[in-house]
Amino acid sequence: MIWRGYILALSFCCCCLLLLAAPAPAPAPITHPSEVSALLAVKKQLVDPKNNLRNWDKGDPCTSNWTGILCFYNLGKDGYLHVQELQLLNMNLSGTLAPELGQLSHLKILDFMWNELTGSIPKEIGHISTLRLLLLNGNKLYGSLPDELGYLSNLIRLQLDQNNISGQIPKTFANMSCVRHLHLNNNSLAGQIPPELSQIFTLLHLLLDNNNLSGYLPPEFSNLPDLRILQLDNNDFSGSVIPASYRNFSRLVKLSLRNCGLQGAVPDLSRIPSLTYLDLSRNHLAGPIPENKLSENMTTIDLSDNQLKGSIPGSFSDLPSLQTLSLKNNFLTGPVPTNIWQNMSFSTSARLKLDLRNNSFSSIQGHLNPPVNVTLRLEGNPVCKNANLLNVNLFCGSEPGEDKMLTNFNDSIANCPIQACPTDNFYEYVPASPLPCFCAAPLRIGYRLKSPSFSYFPPYIQPLEVYLTSSLKLSRYQLSIDTYSWEKGPRLRMYLKLFPSINVNHSSTFNVSEVQRIRHLYTSWTFPVKFENENQGISKGILVAVAVGGVACAVAMSVIITILITRRYTGNRHAMSRKCLSTKVSMRLGGVKYFTFKEMALATDNFNSSNQVGQGGYGKVYKGTLPDKTVVAIKRAEEGSLQGQKEFFTEIKLLSRLHHRNLVSLVGYCDEEGEQLNLKEA
Structure with a gap:
């Protein structure tokens, strides 16, 4: 008995020594204190009538998922x-x-788009050397642009358009050596455009339209090797001419200089191989139109409201992609050529608008019998007074119709019962679904093309559908274009819907991870090169994503995408959704704690192999430390061993009911992002 007592005492001492030697659990990760204080200062200066930022004083910004805050894991x-x-x-x-x-020294994306912010842009933003996207457009900001923004050497997109910013464009902006998109349009900027901007060799889009800029057009812009869009409409360059060097643009797609007070001749731009859209209207340009053939990609030529003389060049009859030719309100003479449309191959989606009003055309060259796809306007020309010309009066007073709103409808849903798909819960039939009468809740998307390089949309509907679905890794039937309409600018607004896949258990809603995936593609501008995009925030079940666009090589346009992903569940949920949610709700009420996958990744240092403490046929076990310093064992199921959701919940319920001194207790579970994890006491 004495020896047994010694052994027990020795065992107890050894256990104490082992406990003393065991490393203390690592402290829970927290956000850098200076960044926390900076965020609180940001909130203090904001007015938040909808209380979207109500969780900004609870817990840690990164680990407590403050609204709009995304952190490094x-x-x-x-x-x-x-x-x-x-x-x-x-x-x-x-x-x-x-x-x-x-003070947010690690920030990559700063996005306050489409709010009601006032005041000036703080110069301190120029100190965030890591910043890649600065998106402040669609507010009421005023004051001048800080020179310090030029210090943002890693910035790739600067969007300050649609504010009230005044003053001059700082020359320091030339130091933004990585910027691709410079959107300063629709402000009150004044003075000369700095020619130093021609040193930004990465520049793709330069949008400065609708300001009070003056002086001359910098000829150095033609040295920008990748510039696609140069848009300077509605500024005052009175007395200036279009630089002859602009004929040397190598990749320009759109040149828009409408209403700029320009004088001189129309330059010969026939050497620009990719030019698609040319608008030099409402200036004081004089002389003849150059005879050399423009790019075969031309969709739009607008030379209206100038002082041009001479005849219509014969080269205009060899532009197979032409959609709009506007020469109205000039002094052009000679015959109206009817061969402009003869070399065009019209499909059902093609169209050509010829606006020749208010010139001095006195005759018709050839037989005046255009196809139905051609709209010809001749009012205000002497030829309209010639009663001997057959059919001429048909084109001397008619108003052409504008693009009609497209309504996407599929005959396959015409016979589906209305009651089976309640519209008041955001559900509707998927128009092109291969599964008849498939009812689902779409992600609703507002999509705006900010600087389209075409004037007629139908030929580009199918390419746009292919681009969007392939970029988002969706099937074609998952996208529906409901309506579209042209707005002042011109800009093209459309409304889209994305539907969940029928291949994922015939689910009628997107799961959280899929919404997050789509959201990430837009906010991080990771779309393929053919189109480049823009944004996001989460507030009480409503996910809002905005994507602002870049150049399209295939369709040649700049895009602003606004995604409004509405709340999918209301008080009167669809029966399918109620069944899906009831299990989780009842488990939480039963006392089983639910953890997010992000919390699991933080607890295990992103499932670092150094924290792995076991492995079996079901998966791996990791040591994890929760924010309250509780040490747990986290079992993470391998992909091949994932159970069905019902079976997984059954296992969790069973474990939560087992209580014995020889059994470790269940702490909680996670079934997010396609993962199945349970947590037990360590």
Whole structure:
């Protein structure tokens, strides 16, 4: 008995020594204190009438998922988490931008688009050297542009359009050596356009239209090797001419200089191989139209409201993609050529508008019998007074119809019962679904083409559908284009719907991970090169994503995409959704804690192999540390061993009811992003 007592005492001492030697659990990761204080200062200067930022004073910004805050999963070298994205677009925020934003030293995306912000842009933003997207368009910001923004050497997109910004464009902007999109349109900027901007060799889009700019057009812009869109409409360059060097653009798709007070001759732009859209209307250009043939890609030529003389060039009859030719309100003479449309191959979606009003055309060259796809306007020309010309009066007073709104409808849903798909719960039939009468809740999308390089949309509907679905990795039937209409600019607005796949258990809604995937594609501008995009924020079940667009090589346009992903569940949920949700709700009420996958990744250092403590046929077991410093064992199922959702919940319920001194207790579970994990006491 004495020896047995010694053995028990020795065992107890050994256990104590082992406990003393065991490493203390790692502290829970937190956001860098300076960034926390900066975010609180930002909130203090914002007016938030919808209380979207109500969780900004609860817990840690990164680990407590503050609205609009996205962080790096891995700790920085300083041992802290850092804010990577600040996504607060379209949240009805007013107030001003705090200078403390400059303390977010690891920030890559700063997005306040489409709010009601006033005040000036803090110069401190120029200190965020890591910033790649600065998106402040669609607010009421005023004051001048800070020179310090030119310090953002990693910036690839600067969108400050549709504000009230005044003053001159800083020459320091030439130091933004990586910027591709410079959108400063629709402000009150004044003065000379800095020719130094021609040093930004990465520039794709330069949009400065609708300002008060003056002086001359910098000829150096033609040296920009990748410039696709140069849009300077509605500024005042009175007395200036279009530089002859502009004929040397190598990749320009759209040149728009409408209403700029320009004088001189129309330049010969026939050497620009990719030119698609040319608008030089409402200037004081004089002389003849150059005879040399423009690019075969031309869709739109607008030379109206100038002082042009001479005849219509014969080369205009050899532009197979032409959609609009507007020469109205000039002094052009000679015959009206009827061969402009003869070399065109018209499909059902093609169209050609010829606006020759108010010139001095006195005769018709050839037989005046255009196809139905051609709209010809001749009012205000002497030829309309010639009663001897057959059919001429048909084109001397008719008003052409504008593009009609497209309504997407599929005959396959015509016979589906209305009651089976309640519209008041955001559900509707998928028009092109291969499964008859498939009812689902779509993600609703507003899509705006900010600088389209065409004037007639139907030929581009199918290419746009292919581009969007392939970029989003969706099937074609999952996209529906409902309506579209032209707005002032011209800009093209359309409304789209994305439907969930019928191949995923015939689900009628997108799951969270799929919505997050689509959201990430837009906010991080990771679309393929053919189109480049724009944004996001989450607030009480309503996910809002905005994507602002870039150049399209195939369709040649600049895009602003606004995604409004509405709340899929209301008080009167569809029966399918209620059944899906009831299990999780009942489990939480039963006392089983639910964890997000992000929390699991943080607890295990992103499932670092150093934290793996076991492995079996079901998967791996990791040691994890929760924010309250509780150490747990996290079982993560391998992809091949995933159970059905019902079976997984049954297992969790069973484990939650087992209580014995020889059994470890269940702490919680996670079934997010296609993962199945349970947590037990370590």
